[in-house]
Amino acid sequence: MLSYRHSYHAGNFADVLKHCVQLAIIEYLKKKDKPFCYHDTHSGAGGYVIASPEMQKNGEYQSGIAKLFGRSTGVDVIDHYAALIASLNTTGRLNSYPGSPQIALLAKRAIDRMQLTELHPADFSHLKQMLGNKKKVKAYQQDAWQGLKAMLPPAEKRGLVLIDPSYEVKQDYKTIVSSLQEAYKRFSSGIFAIWYPVLERDATEQFIRSLAQAGIRNMLRVEHCILPDDESGMTGSGMIVVNPPYTLKADMETALPVLGKLLNECGKGSFIIEQLTKE
Numbered sequence: 001m002l003s004y005r006h007s008y009h010a011g012n013f014a015d016v017l018k019h020c021v022q023l024a025i026i027e028y029l030k031k032k033d034k035p036f037c038y039h040d041t042h043s044g045a046g047g048y049v050i051a052s053p054e055m056q057k058n059g060e061y062q063s064g065i066a067k068l069f070g071r072s073t074g075v076d077v078i079d080h081y082a083a084l085i086a087s088l089n090t091t092g093r094l095n096s097y098p099g100s101p102q103i104a105l106l107a108k109r110a111i112d113r114m115q116l117t118e119l120h121p122a123d124f125s126h127l128k129q130m131l132g133n134k135k136k137v138k139a140y141q142q143d144a145w146q147g148l149k150a151m152l153p154p155a156e157k158r159g160l161v162l163i164d165p166s167y168e169v170k171q172d173y174k175t176i177v178s179s180l181q182e183a184y185k186r187f188s189s190g191i192f193a194i195w196y197p198v199l200e201r202d203a204t205e206q207f208i209r210s211l212a213q214a215g216i217r218n219m220l221r222v223e224h225c226i227l228p229d230d231e232s233g234m235t236g237s238g239m240i241v242v243n244p245p246y247t248l249k250a251d252m253e254t255a256l257p258v259l260g261k262l263l264n265e266c267g268k269g270s271f272i273i274e275q276l277t278k279e
C-alpha cells in the first residue's frame, strides 16, 4: 500500500520548479491552434487546501509558494505561474494550492484533452471531485506505468506527459527509464517531463546518467537546489524534459537565478541547466 501523500508537501520549493516548468510547456503547446493532450501519470489529489492538517503539519509550502505569492518578478515563467496561483486565491490570501492536474485544467483550452492516472484511493477520490464531470478530462485509478502503455500515443499526436512519482518504491528510478523508452517509441514527438528529487548527489547523478543513456534525443535538465549537497534531506529537485520547447532553456536560465533569490536557504543554493542529450 502506498503511504506517500502529496498533501504533506504541496507547494514546497520542488512543486514551484515542477509547476513552473509544467505551465511553461502548456503555454508553449497553446501557441498552435491544434489541440494537445496532457497526460499526468502520478496525479495526486489534484488540488490542496492550505489550512488542512496535512499542509500545516510541516508547513513545506512556507519555503515554496508562500515566498512567491503576490509577487511580481518580471520573469514570464515565474509570473505566469504566480498569476495562476493568484487566480485560485482571489481574496488575496493563499488558501489553496493546485496540484499538477488543476494547473493543467486551469491552463488548457476547451479543445485540449487531459488523461490522468493515480493509484491511491483517497487521492483518486479527491482528484475526481476536483476535476468534476468535464468534457475531454478523464481520470483513471490505474497504475502509472500501465497507463502509459495503454494510453499513448494520444489521438492528438501532440502533448505533454508529466511523470512525477513519489519514488517511495526505489524501483521507480529504474521503471522510469524503461517506461520512458517504451512510451517514447510510441510517442516520439511528445514532450515528456520527469521530476526527480536531489537527496543524495551520487545517486542523483547515477539516475541522470541512466536517463541520458536511454537512447532518447533532445533531453534538457533543469535543476534547482536550495541547499548545498552536504545538507540532509531533499536539498533540491529537477526536471528532465524530452523534446523541450525551444524557448525553455533560455526561459529557465532567466528564471532560476530569480527563483534562487526567493527560495534558496541561507543563500547557498545552486542550479543546473544543461542539454543532456543532443537535439
Ligand SMILES: C[S@@+](CC[C@H](N)C(=O)[O-])C[C@H]1O[C@@H](n2cnc3c(N)ncnc32)[C@H](O)[C@@H]1O
Pocket: 002, 004, 005, 006, 018, 041, 042, 043, 044, 045, 046, 098, 099, 100, 101, 117, 118, 119, 120, 123, 142, 143, 144, 145, 164, 165, 166
Ligand atoms: C508526487 S505525487 C504527485 C503530485 C502531482 N503530480 C502534483 O504535482 O500535484 C505522486 C503520486 O503518485 C501516486 N502513485 C505512486 N505510485 C503510483 C503508481 N504506480 N501509479 C499511479 N500513481 C502512483 C501517489 O499516490 C501520489 O499521489
